[in-house]
Amino acid sequence: MPRPGPRLRLVDVAERAGVSLATASRALAGREGVSEEVARHVRQVSRELGYVANPYARTLAGGASSTVGLIVHQIDDPYFSEIASGVLQVAAEEGLLVQIAHSGRDPENELRQLRHLIAQQVGIILIAGSGYDDPRVEAEARAELAGFQRSGGRVAVIGRHALGVDAVVPDNEAGGRAIGAHLLALGHRRIAVAAGTPGLTTVADRLAGVTAALAAHGHSPDDLAVVHSDFTRDGGRVATERILHHHPESTAIIALNDAMAIGVLSVLRSRRIPVPERVSVVGFDDVSVAADLAPSLTTVRLPMTEMGRMALTLALKPRSTRPRRRSTGHTLIVRDSTGPVPAPGG
Amino acid sequence: MPRPGPRLRLVDVAERAGVSLATASRALAGREGVSEEVARHVRQVSRELGYVANPYARTLAGGASSTVGLIVHQIDDPYFSEIASGVLQVAAEEGLLVQIAHSGRDPENELRQLRHLIAQQVGIILIAGSGYDDPRVEAEARAELAGFQRSGGRVAVIGRHALGVDAVVPDNEAGGRAIGAHLLALGHRRIAVAAGTPGLTTVADRLAGVTAALAAHGHSPDDLAVVHSDFTRDGGRVATERILHHHPESTAIIALNDAMAIGVLSVLRSRRIPVPERVSVVGFDDVSVAADLAPSLTTVRLPMTEMGRMALTLALKPRSTRPRRRSTGHTLIVRDSTGPVPAPGG
DNA sequence: CTGAAAGCGCTTACAG
């Protein structure tokens, strides 16, 4: 058992194996230029001794950094913690370290975190979470990432486009359409949307899907009452208050993520407005608690953990000439929070 | 604006400031041995140039590592993601990087992650989550941490004792007592406990609190039906099935964390057993969704985000001769899932 | 295939 003590260095392994430092380094890195026999022996000795390379020395000497930087809006939001969990899984399998940073849904702060990670010389950068409508911010982020890639860094993003890098693309628009179609099929015509911050592309994309569904069925977008607020539970509460006040005729409320949906349900419950008898509610994401709300939440499932895995897996592949895109797919999960439109006057 | 390009090194700053490498290093590190005037100038130049030290070189050269390693059972469990959020807050304030690793509630794996972090030479190690009853595992962890501290590392843990390091100690026992007293006051006598894995100290401590409350009120611990299962939502489901089958007379179920409580509520709902009219339910932790369940969950609030902050703050202080302990406090949050014991035969 | 040597970008004794 490797017990704490003076740290083992590569020279120790080399000495013990009876080879030079250079050979030992090559053998452990799996680089060519070493006979298979010698390489095997070195690895064997290394294992016996419990050697672990000093990552600082390795990286400083020009080896690839084995740490991945992950930027999320907020780690205690289930959407992001599930993504992070997927990233951690793959990282553990690959022997990588994961550094996590908060952007706090603030584009300037995200840029700051991004630069910090680059300055720290992580090998891989993953950015999760909606992009911003602001072209200037996106252009700056794009430039930073391009520079990072030029110097050998690898990048993948989740839920953003327009960054010119490999991307895991959630089915936001298609999911929105599925929700729209579902409510239309139930007879709903007066639909309100509790939408997140207007500047987020995720909000825009999901909303576009809903609108497209209405249009496809010959309905005017005017049937849709869109109320913007924060993309959080409390934002959902605020939006709902406004919807009940300004659009009391609504028979369904679409929350553009589950966090907002939780806020929507919370207000409806405290107002004793029965769901779905009087108002149907839909979310988006299918965070794990969605099934346990009361009523259980109809929502669009995105495979968050898998998305985290996909992103790191993408970043681990050799870079291609053009950015790759992986679509996540989606599933409409119909639960108890949606039902047929109430009879008029009922 | 610092734009990507050939990376700025400390020599560049030194040159530009007209001082030697050594002086520049000292000035930026805030070490003494530099005139305040020169130091200020160097810092000024550094800032203008947008210099960020290469952490690999710095650490390799013997400087303190500015990365903190955080081990959690599972990052997508709200308990841990809220703690992580607190850690990230303080880290951002202090300019530290945070590496997160999963232990997956497996003692062997936790040990592996711990050694990995030490091998990576992080400067600070934080371990969150219940300890294990297994003396061998705890002894090994203790030895690793002692060695790490001897070589200058700093450590703090959340929710474990017996590790001989600074600790943030959740009010598990007192919280358990508060729950017991609350149910007793409501007239409950037949109480079941959906307890997590037996080997976890958190489970033992919370359970001890509940038992103590019963004893304090002159009740025998035999009144308590304890069912062990996983410390998760699904564990809560399994435990509830068993409780309903083997202890159908129970009028209250105490889940030893909120995740289990969510599972408890889920089974009761699907069996159409009214809460709290027929059975009262209590959780522990007060994860953010607890207030939004239906019925909203009575639980003991632990300040998770603050606990994360406390742990890193503790670790940042100079080490003391004896391990420090910070108690978290707790608050019983009474919501809708608990009520008076049903009338017999009612 | 293998090894001696330079170099990565810092920090820290050691002199002055």
Place this chain on the structure above:
DNA sequence: CTGAAAGCGCTTACAG
């Protein structure tokens, strides 16, 4: 207070 130099533990041309 300040600087020249050694050294941290690796990787990678460069020779052989």
